[in-house]
Every structure is written in structure tokens, then in C-alpha cells.
Amino acid sequence: MLKKIIGFSFLATIATFPSLAQEPLKGCDAKAYEIQQQIEYAKSNDNTHRVAGLEKALKEVQDHCTDEGLMRERLAKVNEKEQEVAERTLELKDAQESGRANKIEKRMNKLQEAEAELSAARSELNK
Structure with a gap:
């Protein structure tokens, strides 16, 4: 019975103070x-x-x-990766204009890699 009372008071405390719950x-x-x-x-x-x-x-x-410094670093990384995606997109467009299949495939792979890196950098913003 004592365990139930202690358990209930603990749960009531957590419900009263949500900051005690792990964020x-x-x-x-x-x-x-x-x-x-x-x-x-x-x-x-x-x-x-x-x-x-x-x-x-x-x-x-x-x-x-510092949280502010870390956010600045992460935003800079996202900006860098966005620029890389833009460059890879232009390179793919040039390759498509050349019509060379192996060049197109190579540039497409580079673009996909850059997009994955951008996605990872963006996900770091929420951490």
C-alpha cells in the first residue's frame, strides 16, 4: 500500500511539473x-x-x-551544402546537354550525394 502511495505521489509530481519529465x-x-x-x-x-x-x-x-555558436556553424554548413547542390545541378545540366550517358550518370550520382549531405546538414539544425 505504501508503494502505491509513493508511486502515485511521484506521478502526481511529474504531472504537476512537466519540466521534470525528460525532454x-x-x-x-x-x-x-x-x-x-x-x-x-x-x-x-x-x-x-x-x-x-x-x-x-x-x-x-x-x-x-554555445548554442548560438553551434547554430551558426550548422547554418553555415547548410548554406555550403545548398551551394554544392546548386553546382552539382548545373554540372548535371551541362552533362545532359552533352548527351554522354556515362557523364550524365556520374553527375547524377554526384548530385544525389550532395542532396543527401544537404539533408543530413538540415537535420542537424534540429539537434
């Missing part, structure tokens, strides 16, 4: 968390060199990362 991490907190997860994985695989590098990266994030 997804964003920005520098998410970046630090991802590095910590990689550290744990490297430790479990006895990869001491990787652990050392990741711990250095984690310290850099903790000491220097």
Missing part, C-alpha cells in the same frame, strides 16, 4: 551527450586512444560550445 537534449547539451555515449562505447571496447580523443573533444565542448 530531448538540444544544442551543446546534445553534442556533449553524444560524445559521452561514444566514450562509453570506446571504453567498453578497450579503445584507449579513442577514449582520450573523445574526452578531449568533450572538454572542448564543455569549455567553448
Whole structure:
């Protein structure tokens, strides 16, 4: 009976204070968390060199990362990838005008790769 009362009061507390419920991490907190997860994985695989590098990266994030700076970096990356997609689109158009099938296929593959990179960069904006 006591367990039910304690459990109920805990649930009531969480319902009253939604901030106590776990929210997804964003920005520098998410970046630090991802590095910590990689550290744990490297430790479990006895990869001491990787652990050392990741711990250095984690310290850099903790000491220097700001959410605003991280967002600026991510927006710059999206802009860079958008420009790359535009360039690859023009290259494909030129290849199509030449009529050479192997050149067209090569340029199409490059464009698809650039579009995938753009999509990945855009998804980072929400992290």
C-alpha cells in the first residue's frame, strides 16, 4: 500500500511539473551527450586512444560550445551544402546537354550525394 502511495505521489509530481519529465537534449547539451555515449562505447571496447580523443573533444565542448555558436556553424554548413547542390545541378545540366550517358550518370550520382549531405546538414539544425 505504501508503494502505491509513493508511486502515485511521484506521478502526481511529474504531472504537476512537466519540466521534470525528460525532454530531448538540444544544442551543446546534445553534442556533449553524444560524445559521452561514444566514450562509453570506446571504453567498453578497450579503445584507449579513442577514449582520450573523445574526452578531449568533450572538454572542448564543455569549455567553448554555445548554442548560438553551434547554430551558426550548422547554418553555415547548410548554406555550403545548398551551394554544392546548386553546382552539382548545373554540372548535371551541362552533362545532359552533352548527351554522354556515362557523364550524365556520374553527375547524377554526384548530385544525389550532395542532396543527401544537404539533408543530413538540415537535420542537424534540429539537434
